[in-house]
Amino acid sequence: MTIKDKEERNYYYRNYYQKNKERYLGYIKKYHNSEKGKIREKEYLKEYMKRPEVVRRNKERWKIRESTPLRKIYRLNYMRKRRKDIKFRRKEYLYRRNKKDSNKNILEKERELNRNYYQKNKIKKRVYKLKWKYKNMNKVKSEKLAQRLIKIPKGKLCEICNINKAVHRHHEDYSQPLHVMFLCSTCHGKQHRKI
Numbered sequence: 424m425t426i427k428d429k430e431e432r433n434y435y436y437r438n439y440y441q442k443n444k445e446r447y448l449g450y451i452k453k454y455h456n457s458e459k460g461k462i463r464e465k466e467y468l469k470e471y472m473k474r475p476e477v478v479r480r481n482k483e484r485w486k487i488r489e490s491t492p493l494r495k496i497y498r499l500n501y502m503r504k505r506r507k508d509i510k511f512r513r514k515e516y517l518y519r520r521n522k523k524d525s526n527k528n529i530l531e532k533e534r535e536l537n538r539n540y541y542q543k544n545k546i547k548k549r550v551y552k553l554k555w556k557y558k559n560m561n562k563v564k565s566e567k568l569a570q571r572l573i574k575i576p577k578g579k580l581c582e583i584c585n586i587n588k589a590v591h592r593h594h595e596d597y598s599q600p601l602h603v604m605f606l607c608s609t610c611h612g613k614q615h616r617k618i
């Protein structure tokens with residue numbers, strides 16, 4: 424069969440279908456609405472979904488769908504359409520409120536646990552802090568001096584990344600308390616982890 428023949432055949436079928444569309448659709452509707460059709464469809468679907476080939480194929484499909492970012496875009500578009508309905512918006516609001524309440528309960532439980540832990544180990548912590556201060560007297564003294572004597576200028580950007588605001592003072596040498604770098608918090612953390 425050449426391409427022209429195929430096109431002609433398709434054109435013929437399309438015309439034939441469009442002429443007799445209503446008759447066909449009527450047959451199909453009748454069959455689906457009859458009890459015979461309903462029972463047969465259900466049985467066929469049950470059998471079909473249990474086939475090992477179909478199960479495997481569906482699993483693979485779901486894996487691919489969940490991993491692709493396209494899935495997210497489809498979902499977002501779907502939600503945008505649905506959000507115009509008032510009923511759906513109401514449902515969403517209730518779902519979010521319930522979630523918030525559950526989160527609050529979890530947070531309160533965590534706070535209680537932390538409070539109990541703190542009160543048990545209050546004295547231990549204070550002793551540990553004092554010991555650390557005594558060992559690192561250099562650090563503490565130079566940090567306090569810098570905090571008193573050096574102000575961070577207004578609108579100063581971080582000296583490493585030049586993007587975020589400078590919030591911290593960083594000492595490279597603790598023996599020179601007035602030599603200080605102005606850094607943002609993330610860069611400061613990185614600088615200390617290097618050494």
Ligand SMILES: [Zn+2]
Pocket residue numbers: 581582583584585586587606607608609610611
């Ligand atoms: Zn920075």
Ligand SMILES: [Zn+2]
Pocket residue numbers: 592593594611615
């Ligand atoms: Zn530092």
